[in-house]
C-alpha cells in the first residue's frame with residue numbers, strides 16, 4: 602500500500618515576504634529556494650510577479666534556479682497579472698504552476714471587487730482557462746473562503762476545475778475559523794463539489810487567532826492533501842501556518858494523522874536560521890520547534906529529569922532537527938544541572954566548593970542577575 606502523503610506548498614517567498622518590512626532580492630529568494638528544495642517542500646510559491654519588477658525578477662530567478670520543487674507564481678484574475686505570472690515562469694527548469702486568487706466572501710465581492718456572485722464564477726472559469734496549457738499546473742484559491750457561503754464556494758470550485766484547475770485552495774484568509782468549523786467547512790465543500798475528488802485540495806490558514814496550525818491540521822483531517830505554510834510562520838499580519846510546526850505535528854503524531862510529508866527534519870533548523878537572517882525577522886524565543894527556548898530546560902525538576910532521560914520533557918530530538926538541547930542556568934535551576942555545567946566548563950570543584958558556589962549562584966540568580974559560573978565561584982576563589 603502506498604503511503605498517504607501531504608503536499609507541502611511553501612509560500613515564504615510570497616505570503617511570507619508580504620510581512621511588513623520584508624523585501625527579498627532575487628538572489629536572496631534563490632538562496633531560500635535552494636534551502637526549501639533541500640528541505641523537501643513540493644511546491645515553492647516564489648512571488649507575485651505583477652506586484653513589482655523586483656518580484657517578477659525574483660520569481661524568474663527561482664524558476665531558473667531550481668529544478669525539483671514545482672515553482673508557483675501568484676496572480677489575480679486580471680489578464681495583465683496572469684500574463685506576468687506565466688512569463689515569470691517561462692525560464693523554469695522544472696514544473697510550473699500559476700496560483701490564481703479570487704475572493705468569494707460577500708464582504709470581499711461587494712466592497713473590494715464590486716462583483717456579483719455570477720461574475721465571480723465567470724472570472725474563475727475565464728482566468729483558469731486563460732492560463733491552462735501555458736503552465737504545467739493551475740491552482741485556484743477562493744480567497745476568504747471561510748467567510749463565504751459553502752454552496753457558492755462549491756460552484757466556484759466546479760467552474761475552476763472544469764476550466765482545468767489542478768489544485769483548489771480553500772484559505773482561511775483572515776484567520777477567523779476555529780478548527781472544528783474549518784474541518785466542517787472543508788467537508789461540506791467536498792460534499793457539495795464531488796469534482797474536488799479529481800484534484801488536489803489545499804488548505805492555507807492565517808494565524809490571527811493563533812489557530813493557523815490547528816486549522817491546517819483540521820483541514821487535513823477533513824480531506825485536504827496540500828498544506829500551505831511558511832518557514833517560521835511568516836506571512837501577512839500574524840502570519841501563516843508554520844511549516845516546521847505542521848511538518849513536525851504530522852511526523853510526531855503520525856499515529857493520529859497517518860500522513861507523511863517530504864520534509865527532511867534535519868534541515869529545519871538550517872532553513873529557519875537562513876530565513877530569519879535574510880528577512881531580518883527574529884524568531885520569538887518560545888516559538889515551537891525553532892525558537893531558542895524550544896529545547897531549553899531551565900527548571901531544576903526538568904533539568905534533573907532531562908539528565909536522567911531526555912524523553913521526560915521532550916517529545917522530539919532537537920539533534921534530528923539540526924538544533925540543540927540546552928540546560929541554561931537560572932533561578933529555577935537545580936544542583937544537578939549546576940554540577941553538569943561545571944564539569945562541561947572543565948571545573949572540578951570539591952563537594953564543599955560546589956555547595957558554596959551553588960548557594961552564591963542561587964542568591965545572585967534570585968536577584969534577577971544573569972549569572973555565570975565565574976560569578977558563582979567568586980567566593981570559592983577568594
Ligand code: KIV
Nearest residue numbers: 702742744745772774
Ligand atoms: O490568505 C490568502 O487567502 C492567500 C491567497 C493568495 C491564497 O494568501
Ligand code: ZN
Nearest residue numbers: 616805837841
Ligand atoms: Zn495568505
